[in-house]
Amino acid sequence: xxxxxxxxxxxxxxxxxxxxxxxxxxDLTSAMVLNPTSQLxxxxxxxxxxxxxxxxxxxxxxxxxxEEAEKDVKAFLTYLGGKDLLIL
Amino acid sequence: MKKENKLNSYSMQxxxxxxxxxxxxxxxxxxxxxxxxxxxxxxxxxDRVVLSSCRGEDCSVGDAVMYRRQNGQYxxxxxxxxxxxxxxxxxxDGQTLREEGIKPEQIIAKTDAIYRADxxxxxxxxxxxxxASFWVKSTFCRxxxxxxxxxxxxxxxxxxxxxx
Numbered sequence: 001x002x003x004x005x006x007x008x009x010x011x012x013x014x015x016x017x018x019x020x021x022x023x024x025x026x027d028l029t030s031a032m033v034l035n036p037t038s039q040l041x042x043x044x045x046x047x048x049x050x051x052x053x054x055x056x057x058x059x060x061x062x063x064x065x066x067e068e069a070e071k072d073v074k075a076f077l078t079y080l081g082g083k084d085l086l087i088l
Numbered sequence: 089m090k091k092e093n094k095l096n097s098y099s100m101q102x103x104x105x106x107x108x109x110x111x112x113x114x115x116x117x118x119x120x121x122x123x124x125x126x127x128x129x130x131x132x133x134x135d136r137v138v139l140s141s142c143r144g145e146d147c148s149v150g151d152a153v154m155y156r157r158q159n160g161q162y163x164x165x166x167x168x169x170x171x172x173x174x175x176x177x178x179x180x181d182g183q184t185l186r187e188e189g190i191k192p193e194q195i196i197a198k199t200d201a202i203y204r205a206d207x208x209x210x211x212x213x214x215x216x217x218x219x220a221s222f223w224v225k226s227t228f229c230r231x232x233x234x235x236x237x238x239x240x241x242x243x244x245x246x247x248x249x250x251x252x
Contacts, residue, residue, distance in 0.1 A: 013102040026110040027118040
């Protein structure tokens with residue numbers, strides 16, 4: 001799975017922001033400011049990956065339990081799926 | 089992910105690179121209005137503006153336009169006049185100070201539409217054109233109107249405080 005090309009990541013000020021791009025319009029008011037965890041996951045999803053690799057990525061980057069990593073990744077993927085931003 | 093209202097804190101300067109990037113791709117860009125210079129039509133943090141790329145030479149009196157000042161500041165104000173040398177005169181709807189000598193090449197984008205809260209207003213609509221025309225022609229008495237508007241807003245706020 002990976003992100004669609006409908007979403008791009010840009011720097012605005014000191015923040016990293018995910019911006020949804022439609023065919024003829026970009027709504028900057030609904031862009032998403034990314035925290036470090038979501039930024040890590042977003043960047044991983046720019047390449048083809050899977051849920052297990054994302055969980056391993058969080059486990060390697062943060063001092064969290066496997067349960068917490070699974071919960072965070074599932075929630076993140078559900079959010080992106082709900083916005084139609086994932087290609088499975 | 090952080091709450092989306094953090095986006096409201098970005099200045100036009102910080103947004104300008106991504107605005108210009110997407111305008112350059114031929115896309116329209118929606119931004120949140122920031123500041124009071126375009127009152128009463130466009131309200132700070134409540135309303136949104138739809139921008140599209142344009143050539144400065146194609147802009148006309150009455151257009152609400154985003155441009156870059158010589159000092160690097162990005163602003164969205166209304167064209168109230170055009171000089172013989174082709175430069176534009178600007179004034180924010182909520183202001184009384186003219187800004188002269190803005191060259192066509194300083195212009196970045198034109199306002200295509202406004203979302204006043206959730207209400208969509210096209211800049212091609214008769215009501216918008218009437219507003220723009222009136223607002224440009226009435227600059228001479230704007231000070232008086234804005235004082236009244238400001239007084240009405242202060243009274244509203246006082247009443248809200250009292251009622252709670």
